[in-house]
Structures are given as structure tokens and as C-alpha cells.
Amino acid sequence: MGVITDVLFDLDNTLYTPESGVMGRIKLLIHRWMAENLNLSEEEAETLRLAYLDRYGTTFRGLQLNYGIDPAEFLHFVHNPWVLEGLKSDPVLRQALLAVDAKRFIFTNSSRTHAERVIERLGLTGCFDDVIDIAMFDYVSKPAPIAYEVALHYVGVPAKQCLFAEDSVRNLVPAKQLGMYTLLVGQTIAPDGVADMAIPRLSAIAKVWPRFQQMAAQGDHYSGK
Ligand SMILES: [Mg+2]
Known part of the structure; x- marks a missing residue:
């Protein structure tokens, strides 16, 4: 389990x-x-x-x-x-993120300063445990596998205990290869073997979150395995 x-x-x-x-x-x-x-x-x-x-x-x-x-x-x-001009507070997203009862991290090719500004502009302060920014993986960008290895080492749990939510299919590939659960954001079709599910907007994560936990409980990866 x-x-x-x-x-x-x-x-x-x-x-x-x-x-x-x-x-x-x-x-x-x-x-x-x-x-x-x-x-x-x-x-x-x-x-x-x-x-x-x-x-x-x-x-x-x-x-x-x-x-x-x-x-x-x-x-x-x-x-x-x-x-970031024009980015507004997103209370629906905030609620959805807080419904995901897990540790939540940002894992980004951007800088920590930019990430913290985005979080603040969107009204998501307090939704994340930490930011894993590009400086932490020595400026080697996703999809380089080393970036994911650094992120996993930092969060300190095995890949099979992690879900990764991303808008880039290419950036989901190494995550899936390492054994993470994967969620494609901004689309409706999950490419086989790369994304377990797809959602049009991140706020829909609250709906699919219980299904991911079900998959994990069954030791099941929809794709990749
Ligand atoms: Mg992106």
C-alpha cells in the first residue's frame, strides 16, 4: 500500500x-x-x-x-x-492546493525570487513548504535528469511517493522515468507513458488528487510501467 x-x-x-x-x-x-x-x-x-x-x-x-x-x-x-503585471489573486487555486494533503513544493527552472513573487501575486502564500529553484540544481534546467534527482534528494522521499504537476510534456518524461506520478497541466489528454492524468487548469487538481492516492494505494501507475 x-x-x-x-x-x-x-x-x-x-x-x-x-x-x-x-x-x-x-x-x-x-x-x-x-x-x-x-x-x-x-x-x-x-x-x-x-x-x-x-x-x-x-x-x-x-x-x-x-x-x-x-x-x-x-x-x-x-x-x-x-x-507579473496582471497576475491576480486566485482563491479557487488556493483552495484546491490546500485540499492536496501532502507536502507541496515548487520545482522550477526560474529563480526563487521570481517564484516567491508569483506565489504572492496569486495569493498562494503558505501553500508551499519550499521552493526548489534553478540555483539549487546548479542552473541545469529541467528536463536534465540531475534536476529531478536533486529535487528528490531535497524532499527526501522515493520517487514513487511523489506527484509532479507540470505544463510541459517534455519535463514530465524524466519524472515518469524515475517513477513519480505525473500530472499534465493545461491539457485534457495525457500522453501515454508520460502523464498519468491531464487537467485543463491546476485548480482541477483537487478533483484528481483522490484518484492519484487510489493509484498509489494499489501500487499502480497508469502508464510508464
Ligand atoms: Mg512551466
Whole structure:
């Protein structure tokens, strides 16, 4: 009889929806940073940003490996508080998160400062035990497996006791391979072998949470095994 004791939540486009425009504003700042520091045109910056995103999981990781940028300085620039303009308190999400009776952690490719600002803007203060941010896994972005190993080590429980909720299918793959339960956020169809379930918005987690605990009790992974 298993039980899920810890839930990891991605931050960006998981706690809030893509429609909030936050990631669009971060993208603008990435472009500005690349234009100013690498002397690239808008078009060149976009081509490089997409190539790095595809190859390394984040633009940031590509910039770090190829240009040796200072991670903290770059993240400070792109995580300007302005990017969170328009994010509003989400009491429905707050209630849903509190219904998940487990330890709750943020597990993000963003900085802790950005994560804490998002949590505050959404009115989710007190909903999370801690933030596992990119600095804690040495700026190696998800989906690099080491990021998940660091997160698991930090929460201190085996993968089979963890649920990971994420909007990126690619970032769910290593979690599933390690044996975590996986929840795809922002979609309605769970890809076989990667996500156990899918929900259109994170606030729906309260509905599927009992089913995850049922699966754990039965020692059952819908997919992957
Ligand atoms: Mg995300």
C-alpha cells in the first residue's frame, strides 16, 4: 500500500495560465538581454532563443553553455517584477492546493525570487513548504535528469511517493522515468507513458488528487510501467 506524500509543482504556465502573458513578457526581456549583451537583432535573438529552448530545455541554459553568462545576473534581468503585471489573486487555486494533503513544493527552472513573487501575486502564500529553484540544481534546467534527482534528494522521499504537476510534456518524461506520478497541466489528454492524468487548469487538481492516492494505494501507475 503506497501513499503520495510529496507533490512537486512547476511554476510558470502551471500555477498561472499561458493567457496571463507572463511568459510573453519574459520572452521580451530575454530578447532585450540578448540584443544588448550579444549584439543580436530581434530576429537573430528569436532564432537563437528557440534553438536553445529546443536543445537545452531553457534559453538560459543555452546561453550559459555557449556564452558563459552569469546565471544570477541574467535571471535577475528577465525576472523583473514587471513580467507579473496582471497576475491576480486566485482563491479557487488556493483552495484546491490546500485540499492536496501532502507536502507541496515548487520545482522550477526560474529563480526563487521570481517564484516567491508569483506565489504572492496569486495569493498562494503558505501553500508551499519550499521552493526548489534553478540555483539549487546548479542552473541545469529541467528536463536534465540531475534536476529531478536533486529535487528528490531535497524532499527526501522515493520517487514513487511523489506527484509532479507540470505544463510541459517534455519535463514530465524524466519524472515518469524515475517513477513519480505525473500530472499534465493545461491539457485534457495525457500522453501515454508520460502523464498519468491531464487537467485543463491546476485548480482541477483537487478533483484528481483522490484518484492519484487510489493509484498509489494499489501500487499502480497508469502508464510508464
Ligand atoms: Mg512551466
